[in-house]
Amino acid sequence: MASDFLVDGGRIMAMRRSRGLSRRILANLVGCSEEWLRLVEKGARPLDRLSTVMRIADVLRVNDLSELVGGPITLPATGDHGEYDEISQALLFPRLCADEVAESVHRVHRHVSSAWEIWQRSPRRYTELHRRLPALLLMAETSARLAKAADQEAGAANLAQVYRLFATLLRSSGRHPLALLAADRAVAAATADLLLPAVTRAELAEVLIHLGRYADARRLCLAATELTADPSTTGTCYLTAALATAEENDLLQTEELLNRARKIGDRLGAGRADFLTEVDLHTVVVAVRMGRYRQAIRLAADIDAARLFAKDRQARYFLSLATAHTMDRDPEAATAMLRKVVETCPEELKYSPGAGRVVQQLRLLDCETTRGELREIARLTA
Known part of the structure; x- marks a missing residue:
């Protein structure tokens, strides 16, 4: 495992x-x-x-x-249910439908797909998933447990995807220990699917990066590349491994991993231009994580983030660029990047810990031309 x-x-x-x-x-x-x-x-x-x-x-x-x-x-300890919000309770205190009536795995799959669509596209994705996920987990757990033999693999895949959603939401909100629990359960549920064993391990690796477990995250991603024949999934694992390696400031290994992902993108061709854009964005994020802020800004000049389908990834990219401009002491450019985050998903500024740090750093620079706009942006982080 x-x-x-x-x-x-x-x-x-x-x-x-x-x-x-x-x-x-x-x-x-x-x-x-x-x-x-x-x-x-x-x-x-x-x-x-x-x-x-x-x-x-x-x-x-x-x-x-x-x-x-x-x-x-x-x-968190597992004693008093009242200490936790609904997301925490759903993970820490699993339950089953009392009436033992399960939705079909196909219907659950539609609900799961809809939830992923919300996360990737909705400007209110944090609020919407906080509201939907507890009930969706209960539905997926019951459906998987009561599925007929022919539907058991599909039921397990649905459950793995729901746990992935939990892990992604919690990681993006800075709740990394609970995200680790959700990602671990996603890996355990994904054993029968052709793609999910690798995908769920990549999510678990992202959580481990936030917990400072860089070597573990890299090993996990590289092992995951052996679990799938899907090129884009393999490429995603290389990109996540590159993020982990960048945190250890290993430039040569980081560039090697990015190059492996880029070669996959080149083989996929124009039909998967979005994957090459992912590689470009990760190259910028890696530069920021390694403290190469001006390099990140130069690389970003040739990237069109709008080519990405997933707005959650766009928002993470704009936040990385806001960090780069802030550390380069360019508050106007950094504020412009935060403005793009607001346009993409205003809730990112409220729920993402990274957004709050960038806003605080910009306010310390105390630029007269951005002071008023930063006050408005700061209200969104409260």
């Missing part, structure tokens, strides 16, 4: 002993077999579901998962 690297079973064993619990008692409290737990503790079997890690952490009274997981990850 994608998240095999997350847990060291020896840590679980040490903490169990420090709490005075036998292996049998912990296994009973978690809801697993004693033999399974023994294999996990000895490192003979991977603990590949973050939700199971959370159950173990809850029993062992561990609030900071970095004590069990190989990295700085803190997920």
